Amino acid sequence: MERMDRSIQKGPVIAMAGRVILAAVFVYAGVAKALDPAGFAGSINGYRLLPYPACAALALYLPWLEIACGLGVLWPRTRLGALSLLFFLCLIFGGAIASAWMRDLDIGCGCFGGGEAGAAALRGSLVRSVMLALLSGVLLWVEEARCKREWDSAGAADGPRGMSAPAASGPPGGKNEVHGASEKTKALPPDAGTL
Amino acid sequence: MMRNVSSILWRRGALQAGLILLAALAPAVLAAWCHPKRPAWSDDRARVDEVEWTAVRQWRSPVLMVDARSAAAFEKGHIPGALRLGAGQGDEGILAVARAWQPGAKVVVYCDSPRCDAAQSAARRLRQELGLGDVLVLKGGWSAWIEASRKGR
Numbered sequence: 271m272e273r274m275d276r277s278i279q280k281g282p283v284i285a286m287a288g289r290v291i292l293a294a295v296f297v298y299a300g301v302a303k304a305l306d307p308a309g310f311a312g313s314i315n316g317y318r319l320l321p322y323p324a325c326a327a328l329a330l331y332l333p334w335l336e337i338a339c340g341l342g343v344l345w346p347r348t349r350l351g352a353l354s355l356l357f358f359l360c361l362i363f364g365g366a367i368a369s370a371w372m373r374d375l376d377i378g379c380g381c382f383g384g385g386e387a388g389a390a391a392l393r394g395s396l397v398r399s400v401m402l403a404l405l406s407g408v409l410l411w412v413e414e415a416r417c418k419r420e421w422d423s424a425g426a427a428d429g430p431r432g433m434s435a436p437a438a439s440g441p442p443g444g445k446n447e448v449h450g451a452s453e454k455t456k457a458l459p460p461d462a463g464t465l
Numbered sequence: 466m467m468r469n470v471s472s473i474l475w476r477r478g479a480l481q482a483g484l485i486l487l488a489a490l491a492p493a494v495l496a497a498w499c500h501p502k503r504p505a506w507s508d509d510r511a512r513v514d515e516v517e518w519t520a521v522r523q524w525r526s527p528v529l530m531v532d533a534r535s536a537a538a539f540e541k542g543h544i545p546g547a548l549r550l551g552a553g554q555g556d557e558g559i560l561a562v563a564r565a566w567q568p569g570a571k572v573v574v575y576c577d578s579p580r581c582d583a584a585q586s587a588a589r590r591l592r593q594e595l596g597l598g599d600v601l602v603l604k605g606g607w608s609a610w611i612e613a614s615r616k617g618r
Binding site (some may be wrong): 298304306309312333337377387388422 | 472474477479480481482483484485486488489490491492494496497500502503504506507520528533534535536538551552566576577578581582583585589590593599
């Protein structure tokens with residue numbers, strides 16, 4: 271029992287460590303590419319999946335999206351959205367790398383603004399992408415479970431009526447909890463969908 | 466009830482994702498406007514011309530060969546006299562080319578095969594960072610050079 275308690279206590283610490291690692295990887299990758307968008311456009315063009323103007327636009331936008339997502343993971347009010355975006359980004363990156371590997375393209379992944387070219391380098395990048403997708407997927411699942419748990423506990427704390435729910439304008443369990451709302455309100459808080 | 470919570474969380478996540486997507490747009494637009502290393506919008510401007518090895522052999526001007534392949538591939542073998550400028554290399558590769566380049570010399574960059582793009586990236590880098598005008602990419606790369614060497618051309 272004591273062992274179980276200890277593992278429950280460790281859960282948030284492990285999740286926090288995972289978020290910090292994910293944020294550090296994406297902020298670093300974003301900054302490295304934001305410094306040289308022309309080089310990154312060449313890297314995207316090397317995949318031969320998109321016309322060059324689209325590669326140029328992506329080279330200007332993707333690094334900042336990665337930085338925004340990396341920072342968003344650290345802030346509770348944007349965590350859910352940032353983790354969802356990172357999960358999909360990792361899947362897209364993994365798909366692009368896998369397609370380049372299968373087509374035997376002799377390119378580098380370009381994930382951190384350069385890097386070695388060739389099949390071995392692409393294989394390593396693919397493994398890294400899959401691991402990052404897994405990490406962001408697990409963290410997304412943990413975050414969703416945490417939100418639901420806090421939502422439920424907020425409802426239980428309100429007694430048998432079960433009429434309360436955390437307001438969507440703040441993190442569940444935060445200062446903005448609404449107590450004593452109607453059942454209809456619980457199903458869909460008036461400010462649901464806000465940050 | 467659980468479905469309601471899930472749908473609210475889903476909506477909240479989608480809204481947050483939308484805001485993050487929008488937030489990233491502002492610096493991207495700024496970078497497109499004034500970043501010193503912003504990409505060209507047209508492939509024609511960005512693409513470096515290619516040259517056949519048979520043509521390179523006929524040049525009378527000095528030629529500086531630059532190898533854009535991996536360090537391992539370079540160690541295994543390279544065109545005699547070639548300098549390495551890999552994608553993962555820092556400034557030392559560029560500085561080595563700058564030191565070896567003589568006025569009037571043409572620079573020819575190569576990578577493994579027609580499927581590789583590393584030579585294009587390295588050639589663009591040489592044009593942008595060293596301001597070299599006469600930079601070309603070897604058509605067919607290392608494979609074409611090996612083939613030409615076998616045929617004694």
